[in-house]
Structures are given as structure tokens and as C-alpha cells.
Amino acid sequence: MIRTYRAELRRLTSRRGLLVAGFLLLAGGFGCPALVFSAAKPAAQVKSGGSFSPTVESLSAAGGGTQVFQYAAAFMGTLLFVLFTGLFAAEHARGTYRTMLLRQPGRTGLLAGKLAALLTYAGTLLALLEIVMWVAGQFEAGNGVSTAKWTSGAAIPAALGDYLTVLAWVTGYAVYALALGILIRSVPIALAVGIGWAGPFEHIVSDSWTAAHHWFPGLLLEELGQGGTSQESLAKALATTAAYVLVAGALTVVAFRRRDVSA
Amino acid sequence: MSEAISTTGLTKRYGARTVVAQADLTVPTGAVAGFIGPNGAGKTTTMAMLLGLVRPTAGQALVLGQPISAPERYLRRVGALLEAPALWPGLSAEDNLRVLAELGGHDARDIPRLLELVGLADRRADRFGRFSLGMKQRLGIAAALLGDPALMILDEPTNGLDPAGMRDMRALISQLASEHRTILVSSHLLTELEQVCNWLIIVDGGRIQYCGPAGEFAGSQHPTIELATLEPRDLLALADVVAAAGLDAGRTRDHLVVEVGDRDAQRLAADLNQRAATAGIVLTELRVTRPTIESAYLRMITEDVA
Numbered sequence: 197m198i199r200t201y202r203a204e205l206r207r208l209t210s211r212r213g214l215l216v217a218g219f220l221l222l223a224g225g226f227g228c229p230a231l232v233f234s235a236a237k238p239a240a241q242v243k244s245g246g247s248f249s250p251t252v253e254s255l256s257a258a259g260g261g262t263q264v265f266q267y268a269a270a271f272m273g274t275l276l277f278v279l280f281t282g283l284f285a286a287e288h289a290r291g292t293y294r295t296m297l298l299r300q301p302g303r304t305g306l307l308a309g310k311l312a313a314l315l316t317y318a319g320t321l322l323a324l325l326e327i328v329m330w331v332a333g334q335f336e337a338g339n340g341v342s343t344a345k346w347t348s349g350a351a352i353p354a355a356l357g358d359y360l361t362v363l364a365w366v367t368g369y370a371v372y373a374l375a376l377g378i379l380i381r382s383v384p385i386a387l388a389v390g391i392g393w394a395g396p397f398e399h400i401v402s403d404s405w406t407a408a409h410h411w412f413p414g415l416l417l418e419e420l421g422q423g424g425t426s427q428e429s430l431a432k433a434l435a436t437t438a439a440y441v442l443v444a445g446a447l448t449v450v451a452f453r454r455r456d457v458s459a
Numbered sequence: 460m461s462e463a464i465s466t467t468g469l470t471k472r473y474g475a476r477t478v479v480a481q482a483d484l485t486v487p488t489g490a491v492a493g494f495i496g497p498n499g500a501g502k503t504t505t506m507a508m509l510l511g512l513v514r515p516t517a518g519q520a521l522v523l524g525q526p527i528s529a530p531e532r533y534l535r536r537v538g539a540l541l542e543a544p545a546l547w548p549g550l551s552a553e554d555n556l557r558v559l560a561e562l563g564g565h566d567a568r569d570i571p572r573l574l575e576l577v578g579l580a581d582r583r584a585d586r587f588g589r590f591s592l593g594m595k596q597r598l599g600i601a602a603a604l605l606g607d608p609a610l611m612i613l614d615e616p617t618n619g620l621d622p623a624g625m626r627d628m629r630a631l632i633s634q635l636a637s638e639h640r641t642i643l644v645s646s647h648l649l650t651e652l653e654q655v656c657n658w659l660i661i662v663d664g665g666r667i668q669y670c671g672p673a674g675e676f677a678g679s680q681h682p683t684i685e686l687a688t689l690e691p692r693d694l695l696a697l698a699d700v701v702a703a704a705g706l707d708a709g710r711t712r713d714h715l716v717v718e719v720g721d722r723d724a725q726r727l728a729a730d731l732n733q734r735a736a737t738a739g740i741v742l743t744e745l746r747v748t749r750p751t752i753e754s755a756y757l758r759m760i761t762e763d764v765a
Contacts, residue, residue, distance in 0.1 A: 199561060199562055199564050200562060202561050203558045203559070203561035203562040206554075206557060206558050206561055207547060207550065207554075207558045210549070210550055210551075210554055212549060212550075212586075213549070290547075291542070291543070291545030292545050292546065292547060294512060294541065294545055295544075295545045295546060295602075296562055297511070297512060298510060298512075298534060298537075298539050299534070299559055299562040299563035300562050300563065301511050301530040301531045301534050302531055454514075456507070456512065456513040456514055457507075457512045457513070458504075458507055
């Protein structure tokens with residue numbers, strides 16, 4: 197697992213990959229805060245229990261600087277899911293799982309190493325993104341948002357909380373994407389199933405079945421990314437998602453260990 | 460001689476379709492073994508089973524003395540190229556090898572030498588995705604050589620190579636064999652393997668048809684003598700001369716092909732030359748044809764069909 201982890205990190209941190217990530221980091225880091233500020237409304241104008249919307253008051257609080265990051269991340273859920281699913285399924289389509297298994301035949305270790313490396317890489321990028329957004333937010337704050345409290349002592353635990361929430365949210369998406377990629381193997385089918393399920397299907401069903409927010413993995417991840425909602429608390433969303441992640445991980449490992457890798 | 464690879468009753472079935480049937484094969488340590496068979500004969504599946512990628516339906520196999528159910532015990536000493544090389548298109552040739560070296564726990568300092576060996580030293584910074592099929596194949600060989608493996612399993616390594624590339628690949632395989640490695644190399648191009656292999660495994664329809672020394676396989680077939688005359692009409696008269704000598708012959712459009720059997724081919728050719736001259740027939744060709752792996756293989760397949 198350690199060798200896979202190091203090899204995967206080496207692959208993810210290739211010069212070209214870092215250049216692309218750096219560009220996206222700066223573009224997202226400076227672009228997203230402006231969007232979040234422009235979408236902010238006074239709390240009084242935001243419908244209770246409505247959609248996940250930034251308020252002038254929450255963004256002006258001590259943790260507002262990093263809440264910008266949390267809001268921005270929440271909007272990128274589908275994009276991230278598509279990216280992860282594509283990454284994992286493409287390894288099958290390209291035959292690189294076969295190449296890796298010739299060097300690292302321990303299949304559980306291979307998957308664990310790959311996932312750990314991806315989360316390390318994503319975790320580092322997210323930390324940098326949070327910092328960039330905080331700095332950018334200082335310059336871009338507007339629409340009635342004040343940044344005076346962002347440098348107070350209370351901002352640090354708030355920043356950590358926001359970071360861990362987003363990291364847990366990303367981990368959930370990564371494990372679901374890995375499961376889809378390994379179980380389905382085909383990039384277009386994995387993407388179609390993933391997007392179809394987490395996008396239209398869950399949302400359409402949730403309109404008529406309110407308990408969907410307690411049970412559907414995509415909706416739970418959305419609630420997790422928002423730090424909990426009126427429909428599901430953060431703790432419950434986290435616990436249910438953790439259980440789903442364990443089940444998805446176990447299914448993935450069993451399938452990968454049992455299957456022939458002939459592609 | 461110890462065996463680098465041995466299988467007993469190795470079988471792979473996908474549903475009702477049997478891809479590899481009861482394969483018993485051996486590859487002695489140090490041999491360059493050619494794995495020959497038509498497309499779809501089961502070569503790649505057999506190799507995939509030996510590499511722990513595909514689980515056999517039945518049977519057993521040992522690679523470097525270890526069971527294929529535990530590939531982690533031997534894969535560090537095995538270099539393999541299975542089908543087309545599958546590497547990361549966005550990474551350079553060198554970075555791809557570095558990732559694989561890290562993955563396998565091999566010394567990355569050997570990478571420049573390997574790139575030099577396969578003729579890609581000046582393209583080491585180029586992305587794999589931009590390589591031609593031949594260059595990808597060569598990088599796949601370099602990847603297989605990481606860790607200085609004792610056994611190499613190469614599936615159709617000349618796929619996509621131009622004639623010069625094929626020649627270079629044969630030279631490379633010969634060089635690798637001279638370094639006391641065992642090599643199992645598959646191909647459906649018989650002439651390609653004939654020049655480098657000293658051990659042969661022939662598979663057809665998922666069944667092993669022959670497994671043994673290459674020389675014995677070709678040698679098990681008798682040579683023939685091919686005759687041509689100056690005047691095509693003399694070919695009939697020549698056929699009578701051959702028949703009078705008690706020999707069987709077949710006729711092509713402009714040749715007579717004489718079955719030598721267990722007789723001394725050179726002596727028989729001299730005798731036929733003398734008989735033709737006595738009959739007033741001028742020969743323009745008199746050639747003893749030794750069986751090649753290809754001719755012996757084709758004869759074997761034809762006989763099976765018959």
C-alpha cells in the first residue's frame with residue numbers, strides 16, 4: 197500500500213498535473229469568492245430551510261472567511277464526483293490497473309494506496325484553496341459583507357471545522373466514485389449512472405419522499421457539505437455517510453479482488 | 460534443468476467457452492520460449508493467468524517455483540508486457556517508468572539505461588500519449604525490464620513495429636536471453652520467433668499441441684527436395700524418373716517436391732540429379748528444404764484439421 201501511495205502521489209504531482217492544478221486553484225480561489233459574495237443576501241431575506249445560500253451575516257462572522265470556501269465547494273459537488281469517477285473508471289479503460297497489478301499484486305493495498313494518495317492530494321489542494329479563498333475574500337468582499345472578524349481567534353477553529361467538513365465530503369465522493377469506477381469499469385456508463393443517480397434521480401424522489409434526505413447517499417453528501425441542514429443534522433449525515441462509505445469500500449475491494457483483470 | 464514455469468491442467472472457461480483447456484506446459488530456466496498460436500488460441504489468457512491477473516478455472520501452475528495463487532511471491536522477479544502497453548498518457552516516458560519503479564520498489568537509477576536500451580533516450584521527456592504504437596511497445600519493454608527480472612513474459616512484443624523495429628526487438632530479446640534470463644514470448648508470426656527461440660510451446664484452440672525444444676519440433680518433420688526443369692514439359696518426365704527411384708513426389712505449378720522420409724537428403728539429391736541427367740532432363744533447381752518451425756507448424760495444424 198505504501199509503494200502504491202507513493203507511486204500514485206508521484207503520478208498526481210507530475211509537472212503538468214501540478215500546473216493544471218495550480219491554474220485551477222488560482223482561478224477557483226479568486227473567482228469563487230466573488231460569486232459567493234454576489235449571491236449573499238441578508239439573513240432576513242433567506243427562506244428558512246430553503247436552499248443552501250450564503251448570508252451577509254454568516255459571511256461577516258469569524259468563520260466567514262472560510263465559509264466562502266465551504267459554499268464554493270458545495271457548488272462543485274457534481275463536478276468533483278464526475279472528475280473522480282472518470283479518473284477511477286479510466287484506469288480500467290486504459291488498462292493501467294493491469295500494469296499496476298504486475299508491479300503491486302496486492303489488490304486491496306493497491307486500491308487503498310490509490311485512494312489515500314488521491315485524498316492526500318485533494319486534501320492538500322483543499323487546504324491551499326481555503327487559504328487562497330480567504331485571502332481573495334479579503335479583497336473581494338462586498339455586497340454588505342464585512343471581513344473585520346475574519347482575523348479574530350474564533351476564525352481558526354471555524355476554519356478547521358470548515359476544512360474537515362469539506363474533506364469528509366470529498367472523501368465520500370471519492371469512495372463512491374471509486375466504487376462506481378471499479379464495479380462498472382466503463383467511463384461513460386459509470387458517469388451516466390453516477391450523475392443520473394446523484395443528480396436527477398435523488399432530487400426528483402426527494403420532492404415526493406422527504407425521508408430521502410436521511411437515506412440517499414448523494415443527498416447526505418450535500419447535507420454534509422453544507423455542515424448539516426434542517427432536514428438532517430451534520431452528525432447524522434456524517435454517521436450515515438460513514439456507514440455507506442464502509443459498505444461501498446468493502447464491495448469495491450471484494451469485486452476488485454475477485455475479478456479477472458484482463459483489460 | 461529447473462523449470463521457470465510449469466502448469467498442470469491449467470484451464471480457463473468463460474461461461475460455456477473454454478479459452479484454455481487442460482494446458483500442461485513447461486519452460487526451462489534460461490530458455491527463450493516461443494509461445495505460438497493463431498489469434499484467439501489462448502496465449503494471452505494463459506500469460507494473464509501466469510501473471511496472477513486472471514484466475515484459472517482449474518489446474519495449477521508454478522512461476523519461479525511459486526504458485527500463481529500468490530503472485531506477490533514472484534512478480535517482483537518477473538517483467539511482463541501483456542497486450543499493448545498500458546501506461547499514463549499524460550506522463551512522459553521517464554515519469555511513467557518512475558511511477559512503475561516506485562510501485563514495484565525498483566531502483567529508479569536504472570531508468571536512463573533502460574530508455575537507452577530500447578532507443579527512447581532522446582524521447583524520455585515526451586508524453587506517452589503522443590508516442591507511436593512502436594514507441595509505446597518499446598517503452599513497454601523498458602517497463603518490463605525494471606528490476607532486472609529473472610523471467611520475462613512478453614505478449615506479441617513486435618505488434619506495431621516496422622520491419623526495422625522487429626529486427627531490433629529480436630536482437631533485444633536475444634540480448635536479454637544472453638543475460639541468463641528466461642523469456643516466454645508469444646507471437647502469431649512464426650518466422651519472428653524461429654530466429655530467437657530455443658523452446659517452443661504451440662497452442663491451438665486453447666490446447667497445447669507441442670511443448671519442447673524448438674530443434675526437436677522442426678526436426679520431427681522430414682526435409683523435402685524441390686526440383687525444377689528448364690522445360691516445363693520435362694516435369695512430367697522427371698516425375699517418372701522420381702517414381703522409378705521409388706520415391707513419392709507432389710507437384711506444384713513448376714516444381715516437383717520429393718518426400719525424403721528417413722533417407723539422407725543430400726545423397727538422395729545427388730542421385731536424383733544423376734538420374735535426371737541420364738534421362739536427358741536439364742534441372743534448373745535442385746534444393747533440399749529443411750523444415751522450419753513455420754512449415755512444421757503449418758503441417759501440424761493442417762494434419763489436425765484433416
